[in-house]
Amino acid sequence: MKCEWAELSDILGIPKGQIQTFSATLRTLTPEPVAHHHYDSRPLVADIIVEIDENRRISVSLSENYLPDLTIDTDLYSQAKADAEAKEYIEAQYNHAQSLIRAIQFRGETLLRIARAIVTQQHRFFSDGSNHMTPLTRRALGDKLALHPSTIGRAIAGKNLDLDGTIYPLSFFLGAGLKKGISGEISAYVVQQTIRQMIExxxxxxxxxxxxxxxxxxxxxVDIARRTVAKYRGCMNIPSSYVRRKIAAAQQAPHRSPGHRNHLN
Incomplete structure (x- = not known):
């Protein structure tokens, strides 16, 4: 296939050498970038359910799928410990099982406690929209709950929250903010969305x-540095102004048929 570099350069407004570089890069790519990853992706499952009623009251609960219903078969336990030789062993295992159930229940109670505190601190996000996210660090949340920040981190790791069918990682609601005004703060997430709106x-x-x-x-x-804007823009996969200008120019360029060429008379 013949490559009309000069014609492409004219149409896109990009130097011929740069187009050839793009072409060489494209030839190294695969149309199936995840073909070598054989593990099956798992759908996100909510651990926490947030519901808002018609009176705008917010409720927070553990998902029914979060914990299995763990119980001990007391009849089987009674039969097993009737054997005098096995009694000591059976009682020890029974105590271990009870400790495990209590630990799992405590873990669920801790997660629910943290989730309720997050929703309380971020109530405007849930009631009024994402533009009302507030800065909330693990340390600040830990101070309110008398928990160490590392405990907060372990408890919410991999845990998700369901709000009207939308799944959010619990970690989404935690993060430092930027200074705004004399003594105020604004969430980094809100700043990112503001940048996105500006660019749109x-x-x-x-x-x-x-x-x-x-x-x-x-x-x-908002007290923000240029490198922070560039970082946030990169996190949102928004190209630089130079690239955006080139994209806009290419989109606005008049369509030319493949056989069209400029001729100088």
Whole structure:
């Protein structure tokens, strides 16, 4: 297949050498990038259920799927310990089983306690929307619950929350904030969403640079550095203003048939 580098360069407004580099890179990629990963992905399952009634009251509960219903067969236990030789062993195992059940129940109670505290601190997120997320660190939450931050981290690791069918990792609700105003704070998540909205509303012909975004945020009282804007933008998979400008130019370029060429008379 013949590659018309000059024509592509003219259509896209990109130097021919750069297009050839892109082409060489594309040839190294696979159309099945996860083909070598044979493990089956597992669907997210909620451990915590958050419900909001018609009066905007919020309830938090453990999912029915969180813990199995663990019980001890007392009849079998009574029969087993009737054997004098096995009695001591059976009683020891019975005590171990009871300790295990209590530990699992305590673990569930701790998770529910943490989840309720998170919902209480982030109640505006649940009642008014994601733009109302507030900064909340593990240390601050631990201070309220008299728990060590590492205990908070272990308890919520891999745990998810269900809100109206949307699954959120519990860790999503924890994070430091940025300074806003003299003594206020704003959630990093809210700042990221603000940056996303700015970029979505920008003019395609004049995309906002990171420096411009910094100036806009600082005008609203948010204390943020340019590298932080670049970091947040990267986390949201938003390209730089230079790349966004190139993409917009390519999209606005008039369509040309493959056989079209410019001729100088």
């Amino acid at each position: 509303q920008e003019s395609p012909d004049s995309p906002l640079s990171d420096d411009t975004i910094v100036k806009k945020l600082r005008a609203d009282g």
